[in-house]
Amino acid sequence: MAQVVAFPERKSRPMKLVCPAGTPPALKLAVDNGADDVYLGFKDETNARNFAGLNFDDKAIGDGIGYAHAKGAQVLVALNTFPQPATWRKWQSAVDRAAGLGVDAIIVADAGLLAYAAKSHPSLRLHLSVQGSATSHEAINFYHEHFGIRRAVLPRVLSVEQAEKVVSRTPVEVEVFGFGSLSIMVEGRCALSSYATGESPNTHGGCSPAKAIRWQQSPRGLESRLGGVLIDRFGEEDHPGYPTLCRGRFVVNGDTYYPFEEPTSLNTLELLPRLQAMGVAAIKIEGRQRSPVYVETVTRVWREALDDCAREPQRFRVKPAWQEALAGISEGRQCTLGAYHRPWK
């Protein structure tokens, strides 16, 4: 079980930069600023950022692929929600459309959908979504053995040491999150959003959906509600953030605090040499729901950092200018290493 497989060739390979695109302008900025892979979704609940005004129709994907390929980048399509029988055909047809459009890979979470894709489109490259909750090499190898997945995205729950073991024991490329919104719960195993709103990432492709949010001025401050549930209350000095359920302030035994996590972003720039040395294949930037400016800034900074790291890993230093640029677009303007750093747990 704990057999260690060595993949020495991986450790000399530069890590790929995987950037989000919620819109065609974001895709162009990601490609122009040096993304190796750009990931995006169709305009419906087949992907986990199903928000109004976001995502791509078939023509936009086709144009995006043309633009990306001309500049040497690849386009990945996220189909990372869980279809139910009544809507199964929509997901099935999304797989067919993605294959027909010539995307470079699809990112899938549902085992049934992976089975369909592997059978119907054997040459289509499959990535296991973070929503597939594969947190060990044995889970990743399950998906590899059954569906031939080529890459798996690790949930944001493992320490660096644990992630290293996973990478060394699977033939599948491993992609890890580098920057963006920090998921507190194991991806694919969180129903908090549907508990309050009826819609979750697994079922509807969105956490804490905008239509369930209400902002309200009250004598005790500005209140944010999700599905009617009070998530937070802000005074004059506060910076009201998006009312994601697990970033709320609640009361436990009379203490009002953030029981789950403060508004903060994941930022693993300082870990880059370590991640490269352990053979991580790709670094993912979160944020398909964010603006083109966000995509441009993050892509530019991370491209430079990855190039520095690939060139001279021993001498790699995080530049203050990078941190400044990233802080300006971070949630709550704070950053954390999250679970990579064990005391976070």
Next chain:
Amino acid sequence: MSAAPRDTMKLALGPLLYYWPREAVLAFYRDAARWPVDTVYLGETVCSRRRELKLADWIAIGAELAAAGKEVVLSTAELIESDADLRAMHAVAGNGKFRVEANDMAAVRALAGKAPFVAGPFLNVYNAGTLWLLAELGATRWVAPVELSREGIAAVVAEAPEGIETEVFAYGRLPLAVSARCFTARYHNLTKDHCEFRCIDNPDGLAVDTQDGQHFLALNGVQTQSAAVHSLAPLLGEARAAGADLLRLSPQSRNMAEVVAVFRDAVSGDLAPRDAAARLVPLMPAAPCDGYWHGKPGILQSAPGSRT
């Protein structure tokens, strides 16, 4: 809605999700041997740091329950992070005595082709394609994800492989999420590695209220639960019609014998749905909810015969 047909659904006691002192756990299962439940799920599924009982203890409890005529199933953890977690999962999967509930694809891989298993609620079976795959690997029963509605369950059942059993979460605080982070330790300003096992002080979880006083969630170490108690007691006819073969009752620290008795009488038709609901309310650690069943926010309560 009329009462369910006689003796059509089995009762299952889900795995104990909380951390109780060893003596309390042993006493709970000594009692459970006499309760009218058909199946008992055993084992630590939430946190690998909890050590009041070891696997050998769970197997010993299982032997006694089996001797009392119960079907015993050992459940694997809902989150695997470390090598120790993997070893623990393999020990459960290879226990050689009892059927296993797999709660992670690593566990499915360990069991596939070797032993029949239960596809647990954390495997995310939302469609028949996934269920067929698991059935081909040896699943003989599946437990629906808690957020899957009556309609969703019925639709999976309609296309399910012949003979596979369907189990639904029918009673208890809903296990909504799991994290690498321990929220009970965080509340006490401790890290997980030095948690002092404080979750042992909250036998039904630690209440999380909103700032305007709504009981919202419950912290159970790395797991987050609903504060409200999901109950299908008034909806058993619908549950049977949707295809449920087993009803999962999730252990709570008090009144569990009475909860089981109410469900037994409701399943057999001796107790009307409205009366079952009314009898359960004072036995619950918090108010009831059933929104997920209706495809609505899980927190909502809409069944008849309940307080609103």
